[in-house]
Amino acid sequence: MTIDVHGRDLRYFLAVAEELHFTRAAERLYVSQPGLSKQIRALERQLGAPLFDRDRHGVRLTPVGAALIPHARAVLAAWADAEAAVRDARSAQDATLVIGMSTSPGRGGLLPAIRSRFTERHPGVRLRLRQFGWEDPTAGLADGASDLAFVWLPLAGAERYRWIVVAAEPRLIALPESHPLAARDRVAFTELLDEPFLALPAAAPELRDHWLALDARAGRPARIGAEIASADETYEALVDGLGICLVATGNAPLLTRGGVVTRPVDGVTPSRLALAWRAGDPRAEVRDYVRAAARVTRLPATDGHLGPTPDTAGDTTPDTARDAARETAPATAPDTAPGR
Template sequence: MELRQLEYFVAVAEEANFTRAAERVHISQSGVSAQIRQLERELGADLIDRSGRAATLTPAGVAALDHARAALASAAAVREAVDEVNGLVRGRLVVGMVTGCTITALFDALAAFHRDHPGVEITLFEDNSDRLIESVRIGATDLALVGSAEQPPEGVDELPIISEGLAAAVPLDHPLAGRERASLAEICEHPLVCLPRGTGIRAVFDQACVAGGVKPDIALEASAPPAIADLATRGLGVAVLSESMAAAHHGRLASVGIDGVDSNAALTLMWRANAGPALKAFVRHAREAFRPVRSAAKARPHRAATARGRRTPVAAGTP
């Protein structure tokens, strides 16, 4: 029995799919299948039921899952303990980034970390905020830069980066273009171009619409803020973005603050609370890299209403 076999078994159990598990552990699907078959032969029982569309656990698999997780955790703890004693940091760091991110401090942190710890393999990928947060929660991702409409899940630490209000971005000849602010109801009288569900800004906007009894007309969706702005520029709808996103297109779009949204948008770093030495080292670099961004955000006045006691992070510069 090998640790990698247990790792692949846990991945299939949690993903309920061999293809997704293979992507998660960065090997081929056939490699995952072969190693789990070998593990099943060694144990003398099938662990995965392959008869349905989803890969589900057999009773033997259910019995084995917690022990497999514990074995992997113990092996990781041994490595981390030795690394701590020897002052070494090595292994693999998986970092997630919300799709369309325009804040480069994360890249600065990655570069500084790589210079100090070249032995650590770094994986960087993009996804929407909901999936990134869940990936951090289950331990598949070490750290992620996200926009979120909720408090972090249990076992996850965070570093708030930016907090700001939402704004509508409209063409310069749009009826709202001369307004500094407009109500949520007025914004929703027009077709809208929004980020998709699963992103922080969209979650804040949807929550405000529900609370205000407003039904928005979502004409188009796009996953990247620049695409949202481009669609609005062409007159295909009013773009719903964060204040800084809308302001970034000054000159071709007018930014209109939205009243009736009680929660602010924010960008947040989230990571597993039980961090190993590599993750701890990267968090130190991230805190330093994001320090100027956080300082600038605190110094910049926001036209939109402040959170009024509610914390709803999403995203200046990101969804």
């Protein structure tokens, strides 16, 4: 004979078994004492045996009641585990990862390729892309507005983050097409030392210095022609002749819209685009997005935008990925700097 017993009935039974007093058990369960007694009698009828002996001296477990206790506890514990598993599954299904960036990483379909691999493991997780201004070189990681972010190295507050390099690209020089050097096929950076440069906001000093190439100036200060805070501002400043700027190869199309050209420049280190996340973030979704990015960047480059990446980018453990990325020479800037 099959007996259908509700979890509520087992909870009521255990409360009485532990209190051996119907009134105290009812108070513990926040139900009426008559209602509790009625549920226990119904359970006894289903089981075909009394669970408690009741008389004027009190309440005592019967042998059947004593035999039921460990099984009732096991059933309720298993159901509690099932409820927790369901909550976790629903939470994962409803989860959203915010991916920060200053401008779109682009680069040969990098984002769609990562999304495809990630959603194989987390089909219910929504990926939301959010753009941040150049004033925040962490693209939302610093204040928690993003969960992961595509950022340019060097990264401000590097000890707070982990990252893998997803693209390494030469830096080009962007010039008004009327500039004397625009007719050249290549330009040496030493020829640009006296030129006015467009600079990132002072709020991002590491990246500002990188895109001014201070490390290639042998101590000579940079001339600042104007400050720029977006790709559009950079383009307008270039067209107006306010200065020139370095730009990552993959972002050159943001500036070469007419009136502006880019040329290879010798004597400066490459730029490096990284996928970064906060150190100590325990979420599986974050780890798996990093794993997906690492796998994608190990594939052969399909165009000039996706440069060589360190072999260690494929290492999916956060600490190893961080250390591997830090072994490379720091260089780069916001996925937005002067076409950066």
